[in-house]
Amino acid sequence: MNLFETSRQVTVLGAGMVGVSCALALQAKGWSVTLVDQQAPGEETSHGNAGVISRSSLLPFNRPGLWQNLPAMLLRPGPNLKIRPSALSHWQWLWRFLWHAKRSSFEVTTVALDGLIQLSSDTHRAWLKKAHVESRLRDTGWLWLYAHAAAFESGAASREVLQEFGVACEVLNAPSLQALEPHLAPAFSHALWVKDAASVDNPRAVVKAYVAQFLEAGGQLVQSKVIALQQQPSGWQWVNPDGGVHWTPNIVVAMGPWSECLLEASQLQNNFKVNMGFERGYHRHFQPVEGVRLGRPIYDLSGAYVLSPMKDEQGADILRMTTGVELAARDEGSNLQQLECAENAARRVLPMKSAVPGSDWLGARPTTPDSRPVIGEAPNAPGLWLAFGHQHIGFSTGPGTGVLLSELMSKEATSIDPRPFAPQRF
Ligand SMILES: Cc1cc2nc3c(=O)[nH]c(=O)nc-3n(C[C@H](O)[C@H](O)[C@H](O)COP(=O)(O)OP(=O)(O)OC[C@H]3O[C@@H](n4cnc5c(N)ncnc54)[C@H](O)[C@@H]3O)c2cc1C
Secondary structure, three states: OOHHHHOOEEEEEOOOHHHHHHHHHHHHOOOEEEEEEOOOOOOOHHHHOOOEEEHHHHOOOOOOOHHHHHHHHHHOOOOOEEEOHHHHHHHHHHHHHHHOOOHHHHHHHHHHHHHHHHHHHHHHHHHHHHOOOHHHEEOOOEEEEEOOHHHHHHOHHHHHHHHHOOOOEEEEEHHHHHHHOOOOOOOOOEEEEEOOEEEEOOHHHHHHHHHHHHHHOOOEEEEOOOOEEEEOOOOEEEEOOOOOEEEEOEEEEOOHHHHHHHHHHOOOOOOOOOOOEEEEEEEEEEEEOOOOOOOOOEEEOOOOEEEEEEEOOOOOEEEEEEEOEEEOOOOOOOOOHHHHHHHHHHHHHOOEEEEOOOOOEEEEEEEOOOOOOEEEEOOOOOOEEEEEOEHHHHHHHHHHHHHHHHHHHOOOOOOOOOHHHOHHHO
């Protein structure tokens, strides 16, 4: 029997929400865990998101109907989706992503994501409490806002799916929306209040609180860049930029948008290539006008932004505006056009002070062709475990990913069906 099959020692690469969740869940099962990141924990994608944890996220972007809407999306691109020429470097992802916009894939993906989201929500609640930061969670749902009746009608298919899954929602007309969020301008004819949803007031602070919990329970945190992995007769080595090698019986790659390129650099993709794409998104912070507040994140569908009430690192109130999708190469420089459009739209519905200087941020949602994260052991590479590709919902689904991975690694019965997430599907 190989060491990786008996040893309960593991190194987790990447300290975003997904890696930290894997570390916590493995530690809870008695594994001795080292967490490695080139930065402090929670400084990348898991920092910049909108902090929404919602069952409505079971709906992937590539769904039936996408093909019919595609010509209009390409000919008259709206603020929701910008495509830059460098996106073509990921044409294989794009093609496969579109190919999965069919009923059969949609059915598997929605069921799988719903299971992962529910497992994650329960786990988040338990961990927030354990880390003494449960006050960061707001159980007030989130709002999808429609400017006119035709926009509301175009969302009927999504609402039907949410109903099928029993996601608690309430349709609001303009007066009931006004009663719920009195500071919003009367710019919306309808809203969907997704009640099976919560949000946090500072995603980075939550990741850091989970890491503090992990360290308190005896976990190790190492700050180092990882440039390659090497398979050993027994176990794995990860390599740092100085050529230093670090042996471990088991390794988890949870480096979000950087995961697949580490596998490529390590020439570990013989029988396995995910073909990841990057749905980039921006954020900008605003100081709220005194007395003006939102009780929950809002998603303005025509303005193509989410506005989330949050706290900055000093505990002051801020509004974080996040944008729709920009398809581009992961590392291409930023283009502020989408942010500017979103800001113009947001200012029409909520009074806000000026943008917080230096707050502009760009991140890349790491997306697999079928919109399902990769969770499980890499094919033909015993001891190499994968947890990446969480697209728009990795902040919410990190904890469920950690629980599922820890069950698979501990050879236990799993809380949810692992097959839709298995790396073998690629
Ligand atoms: C605009 C926007 C809004 C979003 N809103 C939401 C939301 O409301 N709810 C939600 O659930 N999700 C949301 N998401 C998605 C979510 O943020 C991501 O799915 C999630 O953060 C991915 O987490 P991760 O741990 O996989 O990646 P990351 O958080 O990016 O972590 C990867 C880690 O790997 C480290 N790393 C990278 N390369 C190396 C290396 N070579 N060596 C060592 N370490 C390395 C990085 O430093 C980083 O800490 C949003 C994303 C964006 C962009």
